[in-house]
Amino acid sequence: MTAKTLMVQGTMSSAGKSTLVTALCRIFARRGLKVAPFKAQNMSNNAAVCSDGGEIGRAQYTQALAAGVEPMVNMNPILLKPEADMRSQIIVNGRVWKTLPAQRYFERKAQLWSHVTAALDALRQTVDLVIIEGAGSPVELNLKRGDIVNMAVARYADTPVLLAGDIDRGGIFAQMLGTLMLLDDQERALVRGLVVNKFRGDPTLFEDGITILEQRGGVPVLGVVPYIANHGLPEEDAVAIETQNRVSAPTEGIDIAVIAFPRIANFDDFDPLVTEGGVSIRYVSHLNEIGTPDAIILPGTKSTLADLAWLHESGLAIRIMQLAEGDTAIVGICGGYQMLGQRVFDPHHVESSELEGKGLGLLPLETVFLTAKATRQTQARIIHQDGWLADLAEQTVTGYEIHMGQTLSDTPWLASTQRRDGAISPDGRIWGCYLHGLFANQNIRHAWLETLGWQPQDQTSVANAFDHVGDVVEAHLDMPQLESIIGL
Numbered sequence: 001m002t003a004k005t006l007m008v009q010g011t012m013s014s015a016g017k018s019t020l021v022t023a024l025c026r027i028f029a030r031r032g033l034k035v036a037p038f039k040a041q042n043m044s045n046n047a048a049v050c051s052d053g054g055e056i057g058r059a060q061y062t063q064a065l066a067a068g069v070e071p072m073v074n075m076n077p078i079l080l081k082p083e084a085d086m087r088s089q090i091i092v093n094g095r096v097w098k099t100l101p102a103q104r105y106f107e108r109k110a111q112l113w114s115h116v117t118a119a120l121d122a123l124r125q126t127v128d129l130v131i132i133e134g135a136g137s138p139v140e141l142n143l144k145r146g147d148i149v150n151m152a153v154a155r156y157a158d159t160p161v162l163l164a165g166d167i168d169r170g171g172i173f174a175q176m177l178g179t180l181m182l183l184d185d186q187e188r189a190l191v192r193g194l195v196v197n198k199f200r201g202d203p204t205l206f207e208d209g210i211t212i213l214e215q216r217g218g219v220p221v222l223g224v225v226p227y228i229a230n231h232g233l234p235e236e237d238a239v240a241i242e243t244q245n246r247v248s249a250p251t252e253g254i255d256i257a258v259i260a261f262p263r264i265a266n267f268d269d270f271d272p273l274v275t276e277g278g279v280s281i282r283y284v285s286h287l288n289e290i291g292t293p294d295a296i297i298l299p300g301t302k303s304t305l306a307d308l309a310w311l312h313e314s315g316l317a318i319r320i321m322q323l324a325e326g327d328t329a330i331v332g333i334c335g336g337y338q339m340l341g342q343r344v345f346d347p348h349h350v351e352s353s354e355l356e357g358k359g360l361g362l363l364p365l366e367t368v369f370l371t372a373k374a375t376r377q378t379q380a381r382i383i384h385q386d387g388w389l390a391d392l393a394e395q396t397v398t399g400y401e402i403h404m405g406q407t408l409s410d411t412p413w414l415a416s417t418q419r420r421d422g423a424i425s426p427d428g429r430i431w432g433c434y435l436h437g438l439f440a441n442q443n444i445r446h447a448w449l450e451t452l453g454w455q456p457q458d459q460t461s462v463a464n465a466f467d468h469v470g471d472v473v474e475a476h477l478d479m480p481q482l483e484s485i486i487g488l
Helices: 017-030 058-067 103-124 149-159 172-182 185-190 202-216 267-274 304-313 318-323 335-339 387-392 443-451 462-476 478-486
Strands: 002-012 033-037 040-044 048-051 055-057 078-084 087-092 097-102 129-133 161-166 191-199 221-225 256-257 279-284 297-300 328-333 343-345 356-358 366-382 396-409 432-433
Touching: 002 017, 002 149, 002 478, 017 033, 017 058, 017 129, 017 161, 017 297, 017 462, 033 058, 033 103, 033 172, 048 058, 048 366, 055 058, 055 078, 058 129, 058 462, 078 103, 087 103, 103 129, 103 149, 149 185, 161 172, 172 191, 172 202, 185 191, 191 202, 191 478, 202 221, 221 462, 256 267, 267 279, 267 443, 279 366, 297 318, 297 335, 304 318, 304 335, 304 343, 304 356, 318 328, 328 335, 328 443, 335 396, 335 432, 387 443
Parallel strands: 002 129, 002 161, 033 129, 040 078, 161 191, 191 221, 256 279, 256 297, 297 328, 328 432, 343 366
Antiparallel strands: 048 055, 078 087, 087 097, 343 356, 366 396
16 A cells, blocks of 8 residues: 655745644544655654654654554654754654754755655555645755755655645745746646635635736645634744743733743643643743743753753843742753752763753752663653642653653652652642653643642643644635545
8 A cells, every 4th residue: 555645835934834734634534544644854842752762743743643643753754853053963763863063964964865765655555645744945945955855755755735825924925936936847746736824814805816826826726724823733843932922921810931941842841731721821031021920830951051051141040049939839841850950960961061050959859961862651650649749649640751861859759660750849839850741631730730729721622623723724725626636
């Protein structure tokens, strides 16, 4: 069995490709097809761990869940996790391959092509339909020579391509017609439909726009998809938090400030909190933004020592320590958990040229970076029997781990088959652990929020979010024409 394919490319980054692929995975899965997502190369520190311990981009993991299939490393064979402005850790087939500066990676891309084609070929033997996602724009002319994710994949798979443009940013005609113009003849022939994405307002006002695009581009417009606000899906790129409105405090509800580290990772950890009514999540990167929140969360980071130094230099570290002396709860996940301790050591220079960094000193623990990376899905039992965790004792939580450090704690509150994890202050206000995805567990999410004065309200599940985006996209695309293009 060799699966049919469909590729979604965009006129630019953040054109909505990931959301469209998620929606299409859901739509075709609901129609009885076995569907899988694929992205040859992804760049994101929002990673997830598959059942075999391999890492893939959070977007492809989410798309697999939307399709109702198990996430696999074949769905994202190459993952770039930025560690600095011009250096990334390269994950190949779910495992760490090398850490390279941008120029060195560009020079090595050709040797990774075989991993891309092998992963796609293997995936196509297991499902009915593979929905492929591109990256950025297919016409970044200075980068096309090393393309292994956009038209190179489309040509290899001989797949029809949908080109999505972001009308919310403006310039939709330049985006779409310019992209078509810059493609070569073979590539342009693969583009079988245009999708005007993120439209606000009355779509009848864009009817002339559809005519213009079709006449000048020579490609049919398959739909005008509305802007889907608060869709409930995990965000892949930090752009989502960089562009949000920054406020010192919400007007109502529980105020949770997440520290927006320069190298923030896995910030989708907090999406389950956003779905709870009466909870406000805001991302803070400047001292004047922090205010006096009910809780502060230090999230994961791709470079603990560098972001810890930034925390001290920005003045946020002092403010966090001041708030910790009052009523504000302080939580650390993964790299943020490491920062809550006394010291972080890097004797092998895994992350930094520095040998150690001073933590916030809020919990009695120390971390040492090792050369081996821990990546695994985890089920853990709550072993702490005091304070707000008392009613949860012996209950289980699930999540995943992605870290290089080993942390020694005198107050662990989680126990898995691998080890004990976490630390918590005597009053329970300050705590942390390595477990990503922790807040996806309703038992611990609700119990912790209630310590902040929250009351349970209606919530939106991830499954509902999949159906919601699927419903919206399905209602605004010409599905019979799309099915004909795919060959279904």
